Amino acid sequence: MNGDDTDQDTTLDSQRFVDGSDGDDEQLPPSTDEGGTQSDRAAKGQSGDREESAIRESDESTAGNRNPTDDDHSDPETANAADTDSVSTVRGGVGSAGVDFDAEGDDADSSVLDDVMLDDVGSEDPEEASQGLFDDLLAGDPIFENKEVLRPSYTPRKLPHREEQINNMATILVTALRGDSPSNILIYGKTGTGKTASAKFVSTELESTSQKYEVPCEVEYINCEVTDTQYRVLAQLANKFVEKNEAVIDEELDDLESLRERARETPTALAETEYDSVAAVEDRIEQLEEDRESFEQVPMTGWPTDRVYSTFFDAVDYHERVVVIMLDEIDKLVEKSGDDTLYNLSRMNSELERSRVSIMGISNDLKFTDFLDPRVKSSLGEEEIVFPPYDANQLRDILEHRAEVAFEGDALTDDVIPLCAAFAAQEHGDARRALDLLRTAGELAERDQTDDVDEDHVRKAQEKIELDRVVEVVRTLPTQSKLVLFAIIMLEKNGVHNINTGEVYNVYQRLCEEIDVDTLTQRRVTDLISELDMLGIVNAVVVSKGRYGRTKEISLSVPIDETEAVLLSDSRLSDIEDTQPFVQTRFDNDSS
Ligand SMILES: Nc1ncnc2c1ncn2[C@@H]1O[C@H](COP(=O)(O)OP(=O)(O)OP(=O)(O)O)[C@@H](O)[C@H]1O
Incomplete structure (x- = not known):
C-alpha cells in the first residue's frame, strides 16, 4: 500500500512541479497556461515557450557582466536562488568555479564572475532548470481522471446492492x-x-x-x-x-x-x-x-x-x-x-x-x-x-460506477472490471479489495506509460497487493515467529519438501543460538507454526504416519525470496550470517 501512496505522491508532485512554475510570476512561460490537461501542460513544459526564452536570452545578454551581489534580478524566484548561491559562494570562499572570492574581494575578475553567473543563469530558463525527471512521466494520455474516487476514504453517493x-x-x-x-x-x-x-x-x-x-x-x-x-x-x-x-x-x-x-x-x-x-x-x-x-x-x-x-x-x-x-x-x-x-x-x-x-x-x-x-x-x-459478501456481478456494478468517475473515458479495456470483480469475489466478495485492484492496475499502467489499463495490469496488481499483504504480515510478526518462519525458509531453500515440525525445530534451535535468543519448547514452536498457517504464510497439514503416529507437513505459501528479504530486514535476524550449515537433511533428522 505504501508503494501505492508513493506512486500517488510522485504523480501529485510532478503535477505540482508543473504547476509550481505556473505561479504569479508573469515572466515564467507556463503562467499563461491556466487551463489545459496535464498532458497539455507537460507538452508545454517540454517544448517550452520559445518567444519567452528568446526575450530572456536577450535580457541576459544586455545585462552584461553582472556582479553576483547586484540586486537587479528580473525574476524574483531565480533572483533568490542566485542570491543564495552568491552569498554561499562568498561565505564559503570557494565558488562553483573554484574561485576564492574572499581573496579577490569585490574587484574580482569579471570573467571569473561570468563563469559563476552562467551556472545561475541556466536556472532562469525553466526549460533548462529541470533535467526532465518528470517530463517523461507526464507525457502520454492520463489514465485517471479522479483517482481519489477509488480510495477507501471516499464515500460514494450511491451504494449499489445495499x-x-x-x-x-x-x-x-x-x-x-x-x-x-x-x-x-x-x-x-x-x-x-x-x-x-x-x-x-x-x-x-x-x-x-x-x-x-x-x-x-x-x-x-x-x-x-x-x-x-x-x-x-x-x-x-x-x-x-x-x-x-x-x-x-x-x-x-x-x-x-x-x-x-x-x-x-x-x-x-x-x-x-x-x-x-x-x-x-x-x-x-x-x-x-x-x-x-x-x-x-x-x-x-x-x-x-x-x-x-x-x-x-x-x-x-x-x-x-x-x-x-x-x-x-x-x-x-x-x-x-x-x-x-x-x-x-x-x-x-x-x-x-x-x-x-x-x-x-x-x-x-x-x-x-x-x-x-x-x-x-x-x-x-x-x-x-x-x-452478505458481494458476488462477482455485484462487484462489477460497483466498480463500473466508480470507474466512470475515476478513469478517463476509454482508459479501461473490456476485461479489466470483470477480472477485478472476479479476483475480489474469490476473496470473500470484498469491495475494498476490488477497488484496490482497480486502482493499483491503473497505477501500474500509468507507470508503464501505456494509454490504457489491460488484463495484464490487473494480474500484476493482484500479485502486488498479495505481496504487500505478505510483507506487512511478515514484517510485524514477533521475533520468535520470524525465527520459525526463517527456519522453514532455510529448509525449503535446501530442497527439503513436506517439512515436519522436528526439522523446523532443529533449525530454529540453531538460529536461536546464533543470534542469542531464548529457545522455546517444541510444543510452543508447533503453536507458532499453527499461527503462521492461520495467517496464510505457511500451509501445515496433519498427516498420519501409520505406526509412527501423526505429524505435520509444512510448506511455505508465500514467495520465498521476498519473504526472506523481509525477515532479514529485521535487525535481530540480520545477524544470521550463514545458515547453510544449520540445515540438516531429512536423513539426519530421521536417524536422530
Ligand atoms: N455497494 C457499494 N458501492 C460502492 N462502493 C462500495 C460498496 N460497498 C463497499 N464499497 C466501498 O468499498 C470500500 C469498503 O467498504 P466499507 O468500509 O464500507 O466496508 P466494511 O464492510 O465497513 O469493511 P470493514 O469491516 O473492513 O471496515 C469502501 O471504499 C466503500 O466505499
Missing part, C-alpha cells in the same frame, strides 16, 4: 426523527461489504433530515480500532458533546444579546419571544454563561472512569436530542476492554431526562456477542442487519 440494508437502517432510525430513541442496531458482515459506507450514508441523511425538520438528532462515529478502551470512548464522546453544547450556547448567547439590545430600544421586540422583560433575557444570558463556565473537557487520561462517564452523561443530557452512537469495529472494543462500555451506554436511557441514546454497532466478527453479558447482548442486538 439498498435493502440501507432501507432497513432507515426504517429503524426514522424513530429518531420523531423524537424517540430508535432500537439499537448491530450490523454484521465480512470486511469490505459496505457496512461502514452504508452506515455513514444513512447517518448523513439522518442528520440532514433532522436539520430540515428541526428535530434535534445527532450521530457520533467512533472507530473502536483506534478508540479501544471505555475511558477513551467515553472521553471522546464527552468532549464532542461538550463542544456541541458550547456551540449551541454561543449561538443562543449571540441571539439573546442582540435581542436585549433591540428590547432596550423598542420593548415590543420581545412580543414574539418567550421573554416578558429585558431582565428575563438577562437572567437567561447569565444562566447560559454559568453553564458554559461549568463545562470541562475530559483529559485523555487521568480521571476516574465514573467522572468521565458523568461528564459525558451531563453533556448529552444538556438539552433535548436523540443521539445515535456509531461504534465501528465494536468487536475490537469488547476484545480489548470487555463489555463495560456497552453496558453503561445501553442502560443510559433509563436515567437520561432530556435526551435519548441509541447504539449502532458494526462488526465483521459474527461471534463477538458470545463474549457479552446476556443483558448487554439482548439490548445491543435489538435489531440485526447482515451485510
